[in-house]
Amino acid sequence: MTTIAASSRRLLRHARREPAVPAVYVVLAIMVVVYAVLDPSILNSDRATIVLAEKLPLVLAAVGQTIVFLTRGIDLSVGGIVTLTNVVIATQMGQGFGGIAVGVAIGLLVGIAAGVANGCLVGLVRLPPIIATLATWSILEGLALYVLPQPGGSVPIAFGDFPLRTFFSVPFPLILMVVLPLIFWGPVRYSRLGHAIYAVGSDEQAAYMSGLSVAFTKIVAYAMSGFFAALAGVFLTMQALSGDPRIGESFTLDSIAATVLGGTLLAGGRGGVLGPIAGALVLGLLSDLLFFTGVRPDWEYVISGAVLVIALVVSTLGRRISGEQSR
DSSP states (O other): OHHHHHHHHHHHHHHHHOTHHHHHHHHHHHHHHHHHHHOGGGGSHHHHHHHHHHHHHHHHHHHHHHHHHHTTOOOTTHHHHHHHHHHHHHHHOOSHHHHHHHHHHHHHHHHHHHHHHHHHHHHTSOOOHHHHHHHHHHHHHHHHHHHOSSSBOOOOHHHHHTTSOEETTEEHHHHHHHHHHHHHTHHHHTSHHHHHHHHHHHOHHHHHHTTOOHHHHHHHHHHHHHHHHHHHHHHHHHHHSSBOTTTTTTHHHHHHHHHHHTTOOTTOSOOOSHHHHHHHHHHHHHHHHHHHTTOOHHHHHHHHHHHHHHHHHHHHHHHHHHHHHHO
16 A cells, blocks of 8 residues: 555656646547547457557657657657668568568668767767758658659568557557557666766756766667657558658658657656657547548648647646746
8 A cells, every 4th residue: 555655646746747748648538538439440459459550650759759859859850760761671671580570670770870870960060959850851861762762662461460469459559659668768768878868958068067978878869769760660661561752751740749749848858758659649649530520631730730839838837837836
């Protein structure tokens, strides 16, 4: 009972510090209920698996974007990494387990390499993140067009079946949304490196004066963003079963929007991946719900933008209130 009470107190303290996180999960729960009313088939595990598999790439891209946000940075190259990963896999993946493994490994290395390049430009050359990653995005898009000038390529059908599974009736994509961030970000979050990421985002000068390597910390943060964007590209390729040099265009802005919806702001130093995961699902479900209700495609952008602005205002006000109460 003591352990449960202590855990409850920690959750309440976290909710006060990050009010946007519980709020976005409440919104997500409401949207799931509305979705079930409009499309009852979502309650079927097979249908739920398909829907969650569609949202998984954005969830992973948002996790990577969040890590960069924590350093008070931004990664505009996410869409380019997703695209280049997709076309590389679609043109390089072979048949059989060995061919699939090689294709996935090459795709992930592409993302990590792009992230390291971003980190070097921001951390070592000290270019503004928005300029450095915009330039990288342009290079990556050009490389994607060089590798695959038009939609084509292919991957084994078995590769596409991988996420469309259930585990004891639990959709496998839902498990991946929890497990992948837990495996690749969880250990870092509570390590010295994780503390450095938060410290650099809170006050870069103070972090440097305390002996932390600011440049190395930023390189790692952008490398992780590249890795998660490449993971998004891998799972997006599983859905498409082919390559497209324009497939990742929406991921940059959508990953930023999901991160903001989840309560992680560009101010840096505060936040985590739990909120952006829900933010990505909210964005994905919002698009589906607008389609079900017959909203015109052009109005979808207007509504999505309005939701993002409202979330940003609520998150900012919540932080100010919680900051005043803690004084």
